[in-house]
Amino acid sequence: MAQRRVTLAQVAEEAGVSSTTASFVLSGRTDMRISPDAQRRVREASDRLGYRPNLTARGLRTKVTHTFGLVSDIIASSGYAGEIIRGAVDEAATHQHMLFVGETQGDADLERQLVQELFDRQVDGLVYAVLGPRPCVPPETLRHRPAVLLQCIADGFDLPKVMPDDAQAGRESARALMVVGHREGVYAIGAHHRTEAHPAGIPAGLARMNGVEEVMAEHGTRLAGALQCTWEPAEGFAAVRSLLDSGVRPRALICANDRVAMGAYQALQEDGLRIPEDTSVVSVDNSDLATWLRPALSSVDLPYYEMGRLSVRLLAEPGDANGVHRVPMRMVARDSVAAPAG
Amino acid sequence: MAQRRVTLAQVAEEAGVSSTTASFVLSGRTDMRISPDAQRRVREASDRLGYRPNLTARGLRTKVTHTFGLVSDIIASSGYAGEIIRGAVDEAATHQHMLFVGETQGDADLERQLVQELFDRQVDGLVYAVLGPRPCVPPETLRHRPAVLLQCIADGFDLPKVMPDDAQAGRESARALMVVGHREGVYAIGAHHRTEAHPAGIPAGLARMNGVEEVMAEHGTRLAGALQCTWEPAEGFAAVRSLLDSGVRPRALICANDRVAMGAYQALQEDGLRIPEDTSVVSVDNSDLATWLRPALSSVDLPYYEMGRLSVRLLAEPGDANGVHRVPMRMVARDSVAAPAG
DNA sequence: CTGTTAGCGCCTTCAA
DNA sequence: TTGAAGGCGCTAACAG
Numbered sequence: 249m250a251q252r253r254v255t256l257a258q259v260a261e262e263a264g265v266s267s268t269t270a271s272f273v274l275s276g277r278t279d280m281r282i283s284p285d286a287q288r289r290v291r292e293a294s295d296r297l298g299y300r301p302n303l304t305a306r307g308l309r310t311k312v313t314h315t316f317g318l319v320s321d322i323i324a325s326s327g328y329a330g331e332i333i334r335g336a337v338d339e340a341a342t343h344q345h346m347l348f349v350g351e352t353q354g355d356a357d358l359e360r361q362l363v364q365e366l367f368d369r370q371v372d373g374l375v376y377a378v379l380g381p382r383p384c385v386p387p388e389t390l391r392h393r394p395a396v397l398l399q400c401i402a403d404g405f406d407l408p409k410v411m412p413d414d415a416q417a418g419r420e421s422a423r424a425l426m427v428v429g430h431r432e433g434v435y436a437i438g439a440h441h442r443t444e445a446h447p448a449g450i451p452a453g454l455a456r457m458n459g460v461e462e463v464m465a466e467h468g469t470r471l472a473g474a475l476q477c478t479w480e481p482a483e484g485f486a487a488v489r490s491l492l493d494s495g496v497r498p499r500a501l502i503c504a505n506d507r508v509a510m511g512a513y514q515a516l517q518e519d520g521l522r523i524p525e526d527t528s529v530v531s532v533d534n535s536d537l538a539t540w541l542r543p544a545l546s547s548v549d550l551p552y553y554e555m556g557r558l559s560v561r562l563l564a565e566p567g568d569a570n571g572v573h574r575v576p577m578r579m580v581a582r583d584s585v586a587a588p589a590g
Numbered sequence: 591m592a593q594r595r596v597t598l599a600q601v602a603e604e605a606g607v608s609s610t611t612a613s614f615v616l617s618g619r620t621d622m623r624i625s626p627d628a629q630r631r632v633r634e635a636s637d638r639l640g641y642r643p644n645l646t647a648r649g650l651r652t653k654v655t656h657t658f659g660l661v662s663d664i665i666a667s668s669g670y671a672g673e674i675i676r677g678a679v680d681e682a683a684t685h686q687h688m689l690f691v692g693e694t695q696g697d698a699d700l701e702r703q704l705v706q707e708l709f710d711r712q713v714d715g716l717v718y719a720v721l722g723p724r725p726c727v728p729p730e731t732l733r734h735r736p737a738v739l740l741q742c743i744a745d746g747f748d749l750p751k752v753m754p755d756d757a758q759a760g761r762e763s764a765r766a767l768m769v770v771g772h773r774e775g776v777y778a779i780g781a782h783h784r785t786e787a788h789p790a791g792i793p794a795g796l797a798r799m800n801g802v803e804e805v806m807a808e809h810g811t812r813l814a815g816a817l818q819c820t821w822e823p824a825e826g827f828a829a830v831r832s833l834l835d836s837g838v839r840p841r842a843l844i845c846a847n848d849r850v851a852m853g854a855y856q857a858l859q860e861d862g863l864r865i866p867e868d869t870s871v872v873s874v875d876n877s878d879l880a881t882w883l884r885p886a887l888s889s890v891d892l893p894y895y896e897m898g899r900l901s902v903r904l905l906a907e908p909g910d911a912n913g914v915h916r917v918p919m920r921m922v923a924r925d926s927v928a929a930p931a932g
Numbered sequence: 933c934t935g936t937t938a939g940c941g942c943c944t945t946c947a948a
Numbered sequence: 949t950t951g952a953a954g955g956c957g958c959t960a961a962c963a964g
Binding site: 595597598599609610613614617643644646647648649650651652 | 956957958959960
């Protein structure tokens, strides 16, 4: 068992000063003049004894804990969304804060409880995150507290909100194809499928499609078609399979994410279509998967790390930051796009 | 700004009792008899005022914070290792604890500092994790503290250690092939390549190869060959490519992980070899990738979530748990294995 | 059955 | 330039 920790009082005694003096010296404050000699004695005593401040006590006294919380529905589940945590942890560290991480599995009760508990622990601020950009209702407790909403579309909450710029993602996807000359035979795969939770279609998908259509319109053209499917490889495969089976030879595919693109690759390759010579493919996520596919996949970066970072930064440097902060999504070009043949 | 929090003293006053009584009632202790009437009054006052205990103050007083820490070198970076965090967070929650997450980028100084700071915050215990199973030197501070080592091979630290059972993974891989009749033409891909950090080969790889060889020997056979490569798709592709180019038609491949297997698929398919009819493939990771490949890949589960969970459990329920805890790695059979043709 | 008293370890006003 | 005293909010001995 750890031997009893050294306290400030002990350091003070060892140095032959009062704890007040020791406190001033060790917290490096200069507004109160302490004689150089006393300073030295305190420092030496502290080192000799291996003093470490009790941060719990300090937090109780000052009401500032140098702690942030990150609560999300199912954060790490989606593989790379763990990047959000990394971004948040890193940014917290640069501000000398530690990060509490909590997960609620989407259970609203648990969520309220968790947020509550974090504030019971006197966190200096809280990031409330959901897995994908979507409407959601944060616990009321957040309302008048230092907090940031991540990927959470919530009207009536006057807080900073961090969102990926999905419309830009759509524009970047389309632009990558337009710029090499594609105009016809461009299909969207997994565009914005409807789910029980999102009867109008996934918000991210809708926003991206708007971006795609905007850019294609600027170039005097439009999508040849859009196939709905969930955002998994098997579904992407099936969607492209059905397209091919109906006799279509698409010139370019705009895939909802890298996993859908993987399915698309499988279907195209099954029919001997070459990427990018016969069919160009672009996608969104810029996950590792994009680099693993052959040929490597051009994909719009989904900046999880950056979003985690920014959220915490907004906590640490509040300023006047309420409102939506859109994190850029830029195309990372690889080898899956070429000019249309012929 | 949050209005001033309600304190226990205020609840006590509102209920017309002393704060001691209020404290006993609200922490649900029964060893001291409080009249039902007083209990009711305290509860009502607490509800009416919206009382929430200040956990910082409680922690200072009791020296128990209901907090654990998880510090690792580069935790979330590897995609699915974020699962470790999830497992740890979940298990902490079941023990009414919150989890601090910290990351050190492998910097030893930062590491010492982080561990120190977590104990300054009075965490009840600490998981020290590294990305892959490997020898490492935890900060001395951990020595006489409640801590668990995760994937960290450290002699001289008398602490519970959690490790994946890589030898079992090797046995499971080989067994899946043996059981359907493979004896010849079995190659290991990315077996245990040497790196700067591991001149003798990656520890996990070595352990697995031992398992593979053990089982194959039991069946009176051995590997036809082992190709070294780093554990990425491009390298797996290149390794299998070179095998095929040298005229070999392997009957089965034991891949170091799902990414290597993905590269293997690409090479095999390029040559028109069918999986599993011509060549069976097994692997380790059981990542999502295994389900995305066509045909779906049989892969030994790498239980990140479970390891995170177990580590925290060992913190929460210490018992006499020092020594190594091996977490089972079991084959998850899918569609990439078949009996050898002919 | 309940209240008084005394800290946990630290910071900070005030007086010397 | 320094020290004494008080209190952050809570719990735990010990009386009554």
